[in-house]
Amino acid sequence: DLPRLIVNRPIRGEGFEGPEATQRFLDFTLAVPGFLQDLLGTGQWVLFEGFALERIPYLLTLSCALLGLVAINGLFKFQINTLKGRMGERMLRRLRYQLFDRVLRFPTPYIRRIKQAEIATMIKDEVEPLGGFIGDAFVQPAFLGGLALTALIFIMLQSFWLGLVAAAVVLVQAFLIPKLRRRILELGRQRQLAARALSGRIGEVVEGAVEIHAHDTSNFERAEITRRLGDIFLIRFELYRRKFFVKFLNNFLAQVTPFIFYAGGGYLAIT
Structure with a gap:
């Protein structure tokens, strides 16, 4: 919602009707449940009041926050993809070594019957797609499973x-x-x-x-x-x-x- 907030408030001027009007940045409030409102005497619990900013500083602050969040998201993706590729290549290297080790264990009569092109193609080319699949086999179920579980919990709460x-x-x-x-x-x-x-x-x-x-x-x-x-x-x-x-x-x-x-x-x- 940050891009929408930038457009609606500092650019369109919502909440900045006067020249000295301010908006709060990084204010954190929690809604108090109904059965606790009488006890606390309020419907909101203020954790942090935030910083009062005028229109131009508020615009620049929100823009910098958006840029920072985009950079953090990109760094997370970069790190995840790098580690995923590293894991896939390490598993692929181990798999190729095990296949080659199995070839060396073949009996001599069987080695004479097999074709060199088949063995080379199997070790070099056929296992190549597994390098990208191995990383996704761990990352995608965790990511998509988390999204599905979150959506299911939200639906059941509604x-x-x-x-x-x-x-x-x-x-x-x-x-x-x-x-x-x-x-x-x-x-x-x-x-x-x-x-x-x-x-x-x-x-x-x-x-x-x-x-x-x-x-x-x-x-x-x-x-x-x-x-x-x-x-x-x-x-x-x-x-x-x-x-x-x-x-x-x-x-x-x-x-x-x-x-x-x-x-x-x-x-x-x-x-």
């Missing part, structure tokens, strides 16, 4: 039954969405395996290009790659269908709560 309705919708989302995402995760694993196999097959073709030209099997190799690309296309298409359906369902359930509030709360308010 109306207990509407709060229960909102909690029920959240529970439905928490139960239904993860179940629908299981198939999406399975398709994602299939896509990774198919892409890994394609990479290995392309590596084999490149290594044996001389033999392919010598035996004139280019059409066979083209057909093989076409089949693999078709399999990847079908997997990705099914993945997109299910992923966007889950997104649609999640957004729809998120809008059910406002619908209930508007319809049910409006009906109760009218009647």
